[in-house]
Amino acid sequence: MQADNRTPKEICLKKICLQAVRNNFAAVGTEAVLDLPTPLIEDLLPHLTVCQLDELQPALNLKGISTHAGWIGILEDMCGCVDHIIDLLTEEEAKHEVMRMLFTVVFNGFTNPFVSRNITNLNTPFFLLAAAKCIKHFLLFTSLHKPLQSLTAEQRPLLNLLEKRIRSVGVSQSADLSKKKTQTALYVLHRLLDHGVAKELVVHVQCPIMLAWLLHGRGSQYVNGKLKKLMHSKTTSCLSQAPITTSDGASCSPGLETNTLDDQDDQVTPCKRSKLDPVSVEGEESGKTNLTVDPQVLCRTLTPCGGSPAEACPWGKIERLEIRQCGSDSLTVLNSALLTFYCLHSLTLHSSSIFSVSDVLGLARALKQLSGSSRSSLTDLSISVLPNTELMDILLDTSRSLTSLCVEFQTSLWEPRLIPHQPLSEMSAELLLEKLTVKVAQVQTDVNFVTSVLRRCPHLTSLHVAGMRLPTGSSQSQLLTTLSESNHRLTRLTLEDLNLSDCLPEILNLVRDCKLEELQLNDCRLLEKWSDKQEGLQQLVAALKTVSSLHTLSMAQNRLAKNVCVLAELFSGPSPSSVKRLDISSNFIQAAELLEFSKALRTHCPPHRLTLDLRKNPGDRDPDTWSSALRGLWPLCVLLVEGWKSTDTMADHISNM
Incomplete structure (x- = not known):
């Protein structure tokens, strides 16, 4: 019924x-x-x-x-x-x-x-x-011993399945390697990274000793001297306290008191195969337990029935590495490993604070040595947050094999400006970049730092620029003109939080010159200075209709309001637009205006079902009219909508800005 x-x-x-x-x-x-x-x-x-x-x-x-x-x-x-x-x-x-x-x-x-x-x-x-x-990503909490221990006992079939399925492993907590219960976490990591198919590692914490263990043997030929001694030791009760020494002699300590391993070598006791029974608190506190962090030994110890000592475990390859809380100590470990990290394809580094110039220059030196090898496979680099824009050129010119770069900048008042480290002739060489993302959170920026790179990127297909503020009297037209002249292969363009209110002619030229598939002009104040807003929007719509490759268009946060009806003309005439996804969220479109848009869209019916994003528009001011408009759109569109609360004065204020 x-x-x-x-x-x-x-x-x-x-x-x-x-x-x-x-x-x-x-x-x-x-x-x-x-x-x-x-x-x-x-x-x-x-x-x-x-x-x-x-x-x-x-x-x-x-x-x-x-x-x-x-x-x-x-x-x-x-x-x-x-x-x-x-x-x-x-x-x-x-x-x-x-x-x-x-x-x-x-x-x-x-x-x-x-x-x-x-x-x-x-x-x-x-x-x-x-x-x-x-699932394809396994997030490991090193402090939760019982769930991990179950993977070596009653949940063993689950571990076997995870080995075959998990592509990405995340480590969410620091590990105290002096605790015997940490061996279970290391064992699970070993099974996933070395016996399994996981090629991606995400480290969520600042823990240099754990990072050194994770990178050891999994793609880089660099051997950390201290970690090597720790892995070969039979008793390592002071393991988490040992500093990590890099190839240049620098010490990277986790921040605890340290005991040198040399003083303990004479006290080493034979290592027996440990059982899976929980370790007593007294044993851990006394430091008399037999510990090892060598994954090969752990595997023979914790695998049911043990493994043959003659059968060495495989070593996995980390192809994608992401460090979410990357500080100077982590960079010291990473830079040493990078020198021979030939299997690494993608590297993402994020710091909750701004990287220092010296940290970035140290990374650049390691990347340069890596890229100088014909065996390097690194193509994707993402790093945030950098203190000044000059560092983008340095990173690009020390990593010439990059095809994707994502950088984020934030003003750092105490960091000096840099003098280019290379002659201008070298810094004008062609780059292999296909994808570039630049996010800027600075009071004022010179657009030349982006345009100079764009001129060197004839292969660029994807560009995302956000937050770039120019000096008073300057225009973003130079950015758009450079794209039209130098980047004809561009298919995906996202411009976000930029002032493009005086750039309509350059936008029209860009649309005609590039074979765009995705265009996002979000929070760009598009209509702000147009004398005739409807006419200007009609010109843009006419230009977009000529781009047969365009399937995604976003004009979110541009105060379209009553002018939204013009967008229905995308699908008018004998050659309607091929756009399949249209984002007009956060445009202060009220119920009556959406109803008019609905009627116009039914007149100019899209040739395919349109995904229409209407989120963050004030539909609750006239819910009956808004519902009527939605009913008219349902047969033509997949609607993305959500509730709007006009009583939320801050949201209302932002929408009217």
Whole structure:
């Protein structure tokens, strides 16, 4: 029966029946569920558990039924809002998001309201195995001993599955390597990084000794002298206190008192195979336990039945490395490893504070030596936050093989400006860059630091520039002109938080000169200085219609307001635009204006279903008209919408700025 015709009693009875199917799923059986009429199955999906939904999905897909609504229902129950899930347009995307969010929480014994309500269905080996088939990133909390220890005992099948599935490993906490229980975490890392297929490592903490262990033997030929002694030691009760000495003799200490290993060499005791029983507190505190951090020894020790001493474990290769809290001590370790890190393809370094010039120059020297080798494979570099813009040229000219660079700058009052380290003739050499991202958080910037690089990048296909402020009286037209003249291969362009209000002619030229596929002009004050805003927007729309390759257009945060109707003309005439995704969020579009846009779009119907982003527009000021506009758009668009609260005066103020 149709939902609109059901009485409250019928709706209540049906809900009770659907809940009964969920609670007695094993007794009912999958075949009985699959034999239900399709409308009834679709009503049942939001009531199923995660495991039930996962079990039914393959058979339902064969019947032409999508489980997307079921996964979205779970996400709404978990998150309590739609902001996080609005872009999950396929059932696989929604399913993987559910599994990603739940696996870490359930495996590590964390809790939240959703998990508490569904703990009997989630805290099972079946769920963990099902979730592990979906996730590709494993986040390891070194302090949580019991979950990791389970991977060496009753959850051993899960570890075997993770080895085959996990592509990326994250280390979220510092590890005290003097604690025997840390061996379990090191063992799990060894299995994933060396025996498994993981090639990406994400380090979330500033822990130089742990970073040295993670990099040791996994792509770099550099051997840290102190770490080597520690790994070959039988008793390492002072392990976490030992400083790391780099190739130039510098000392990198984790910040604890240090005891030299040489003083302990005579006191080493034979290392016996340890068992998986928890280590006593007394043993750890006395420092008399037999410890090792050598992954080869750990593997023979903690693998059931042990491994043959004659069979050496494989060493994995780290191809993508990301350090989220990168300080000077971590850089000291990394720079030494970089010299022979030939398998590294991508390097991302982020510091919560601004890097010092000396730190960046030290990194540049290591990168130069690496790039000087014909064996280097490093192509992607991302680093933030840098103290001044001159460092971008230095990084580029010490890493000529880069095809992707992402840099973020922030004003540092105490760092001096740099004198170019190379003659101008060398710094004008052609670069291989295909992708460039530049984010600037400075009071004032010279546009030449970007345009000089763009002129050297004839292969550039993707550019993202954000936050660049120019001196009073200057214009961003030089940036746009350079793109038109030097970067004809550009297919993706994102300009964000720039003042382009006086650059309409240059924008039109750029659109005509490049074969853009994605264009994002976000928070660019586009209409601010146009004498005739509607006419200017019509000129831009006419130019965009000529770009047959364009499939994504974003004009978020540009105060389009009542002029939004002009964008419907993208799809008018005999040659409508090929745009499939249109972002007009945060444009202070009110209900009456959206209704006019809806009518115009029905007149100029897009040749394909359009994904339309309407988020952060004040729909609640006239909810009836807003709902009417949405109803008119539904047949033509996949709508991305969310609630707007006009009582939030700050949001209202920002929208009117």
